[in-house]
Amino acid sequence: MTAEPLLEVRDLKVSFRTDDGIVRAVGGVSLTLSEGETLGIVGESGSGKSVTMMSVMRLINDPNASFEGEVLYKGRDLMKLSQDQIRGIRGAGIAMIFQDPMTSLNPVYRVGWQIEEQVREHEKISKQAAHARAIELLTAVGIPQAGDRVNDYPHQFSGGMRQRVMIAMALSCSPDILIADEPTTALDVTIQAQILGLIRKLKDEFGTAVVLITHDLGVVADLADRIAVMYAGRIIEQGTRRDIFYDPQHPYTWGLLGSIARLDRPKPRRLAAIPGLPPSLLHLPEGCAFGARCGHRFALCDQRPDLLDKVGGGHLDACHLDIGQKRELRETTIHPELIEEAT
Amino acid sequence: MTAGSAASPDSAAALGPVAGTGSVAAPDPAAGAAGPPSGNGEVLLRAEHIKKYFPVRKGILLQREIARVHAVDDVSFELRAGETLGLVGESGCGKSTLARCIARLFPLSGGSIVFEGRDISRLSRRQLRPVRRDLQMVFQDPYASLNPRKRVGAVIADPLRIHRWGSRDQIKRRVGELLELVGLSPEHVNRYPHEFSGGQRQRIGVARALALHPRLVIADEPVSALDVSIRAQVINLLDDLQDELNLTYIFIAHDLGVVRHVSDRIAVMYLGKIVEISPAEDLYKRPIHPYTEALLSAVPIPDPDLSEQRTQIVLEGDVPSPISPPTGCRFHTRCRYATQICTDQEPPLVAHGNDGHMAACHHPLNADRAATADPRP
Numbered sequence: 001m002t003a004e005p006l007l008e009v010r011d012l013k014v015s016f017r018t019d020d021g022i023v024r025a026v027g028g029v030s031l032t033l034s035e036g037e038t039l040g041i042v043g044e045s046g047s048g049k050s051v052t053m054m055s056v057m058r059l060i061n062d063p064n065a066s067f068e069g070e071v072l073y074k075g076r077d078l079m080k081l082s083q084d085q086i087r088g089i090r091g092a093g094i095a096m097i098f099q100d101p102m103t104s105l106n107p108v109y110r111v112g113w114q115i116e117e118q119v120r121e122h123e124k125i126s127k128q129a130a131h132a133r134a135i136e137l138l139t140a141v142g143i144p145q146a147g148d149r150v151n152d153y154p155h156q157f158s159g160g161m162r163q164r165v166m167i168a169m170a171l172s173c174s175p176d177i178l179i180a181d182e183p184t185t186a187l188d189v190t191i192q193a194q195i196l197g198l199i200r201k202l203k204d205e206f207g208t209a210v211v212l213i214t215h216d217l218g219v220v221a222d223l224a225d226r227i228a229v230m231y232a233g234r235i236i237e238q239g240t241r242r243d244i245f246y247d248p249q250h251p252y253t254w255g256l257l258g259s260i261a262r263l264d265r266p267k268p269r270r271l272a273a274i275p276g277l278p279p280s281l282l283h284l285p286e287g288c289a290f291g292a293r294c295g296h297r298f299a300l301c302d303q304r305p306d307l308l309d310k311v312g313g314g315h316l317d318a319c320h321l322d323i324g325q326k327r328e329l330r331e332t333t334i335h336p337e338l339i340e341e342a343t
Numbered sequence: 344m345t346a347g348s349a350a351s352p353d354s355a356a357a358l359g360p361v362a363g364t365g366s367v368a369a370p371d372p373a374a375g376a377a378g379p380p381s382g383n384g385e386v387l388l389r390a391e392h393i394k395k396y397f398p399v400r401k402g403i404l405l406q407r408e409i410a411r412v413h414a415v416d417d418v419s420f421e422l423r424a425g426e427t428l429g430l431v432g433e434s435g436c437g438k439s440t441l442a443r444c445i446a447r448l449f450p451l452s453g454g455s456i457v458f459e460g461r462d463i464s465r466l467s468r469r470q471l472r473p474v475r476r477d478l479q480m481v482f483q484d485p486y487a488s489l490n491p492r493k494r495v496g497a498v499i500a501d502p503l504r505i506h507r508w509g510s511r512d513q514i515k516r517r518v519g520e521l522l523e524l525v526g527l528s529p530e531h532v533n534r535y536p537h538e539f540s541g542g543q544r545q546r547i548g549v550a551r552a553l554a555l556h557p558r559l560v561i562a563d564e565p566v567s568a569l570d571v572s573i574r575a576q577v578i579n580l581l582d583d584l585q586d587e588l589n590l591t592y593i594f595i596a597h598d599l600g601v602v603r604h605v606s607d608r609i610a611v612m613y614l615g616k617i618v619e620i621s622p623a624e625d626l627y628k629r630p631i632h633p634y635t636e637a638l639l640s641a642v643p644i645p646d647p648d649l650s651e652q653r654t655q656i657v658l659e660g661d662v663p664s665p666i667s668p669p670t671g672c673r674f675h676t677r678c679r680y681a682t683q684i685c686t687d688q689e690p691p692l693v694a695h696g697n698d699g700h701m702a703a704c705h706h707p708l709n710a711d712r713a714a715t716a717d718p719r720p
Contacts, residue, residue, distance in 0.1 A: 044570040045541075144660075158661045159434075188433040188597055190658045193641035197657055215571055218643030222650035241647050257645065259575035261600035263627060264644045270582065271604065273575035277540055
């Protein structure tokens, strides 16, 4: 790991003024991303994972939004840049792909034109050269007969192919960082496997750092180097992929792991669902935001836990439980059938 | 997205004379239903050679039919009372269309559906009403499937009112019961759908489906739109309700993990056909069809070590167009085992083992394991 991270988010807070009050979408998130690294951000809808990354890209134009904190990219604070300056970084330095490849492509322009537009925005090259680049990129992301397909419209592509076009567009200016916001959620498993394979290939070949936002722990299991788990606008656990899967510290992470119907394990009688709903971002509790749904709540949980390195080795978690206690509680929370068998 | 939902309203007319006389045809015993099911109850539903084609039309005044989308093409299976049949496949494989055919939300292009011993495939709307008491659906999108202008109480009471189930007081009491049954508070009765989260809305959809004590519930991707933690809650709820109310489910999902968890038997569909149908655990231990193998291998495993160890079979390309499906085996264009015979001849659905595991493939995988012994302990 290099000493200087490529991207550093420091205590980012994002809130929206609404008629009902202030929605605290992101409540103090700090993240780092090193060169060539893949960071997975896992969380449910409303956990703030997308808002965090949209804020990094300065894509939130809502006049009711207010931002605090710093986003350092190559020593510059992105939050302080003008719209013109940030345009120079979007696409060329940091590129983003979104969940729905249908709505993120313009339906009235040919896909080739859309790629060329971006290339020509950032580089001074001729139309012909940009066109050739578009074909090259479409070939690189595995679109057959790219020479012909470059003149097709988005509706002529299938969902998986559209996501490939989006990836081609994102890569057109060789960015340092690719932010992928639920890139495979709208796709079938077989197509998801293709797209994840493509992202892996690209990061190996081009050394692009990737931020992969998802609600599916399975997706980050073999792609992410490090994983941050978000809940109600905060990171509640962060560590290497092995930390999160083999030594998870936060009861919410246990709940997530337990609620997946897994193919690699014998079928449990029941899934270990997390009871209740995430808290409203309008009225976040004083203490631990997960407290109301947590089966291991105790007195201290009325105070908000800090994100601390209790286990060591950079594995952070925000939970008051004692490490020794957690080891016992964890297995039975993730695999409730173990309790049933014992009794 | 499916051609089905787009073309449905006017497709009925184009399909020509659907025998709407309402004569109750006797079930055809010769029709090959796929595999003896594992449930112990009587046969609740028998689907025989179900076909559903949607016309593709061109022209403004004279709409000529220029092609047909073969959404469901000759599908047969049996469903026993109390069991759950999982239906999996990629989008566009016809699983939702099949479900809607069974619920008779569309007229069929061919084949028959025998439900509770009665052929319902040619009943008129009016004749279908009593059938609908016993056969209900839960839809995928909990946002689109509830009328935003109706209070939750009215949404759930609708089926009761339509079927003249009881007095106003009785209906009111039943709505309260139903809300409690699905884990909501009876006080929620006067709220509007937008006041609920996705998981809660799906519970409302379930309550509405259960209002008339149905025997068969067809759940079309009921948890796909939900977050992981909420998904587990709804799956557990459906599980509990099945035990409590002795329900039979057809459960459609593209998530093979979820399907394995809920199903007794699983049917895998590809381009309008069932390519493999099997007892649930056996399908995962011993996939016969290469498509099933590929589907299973594409499911992400939430375990980094296992995930790295296994070799993924990545299917190339997309599902071919159901307007002109490939000749022979429809999967041969993407299959890594395909040979000449696969292009020329369509493989029939045949038994592999005697536990009702059937597959349609010229080059079956794990077939030797089937012949030697029962793989289940």
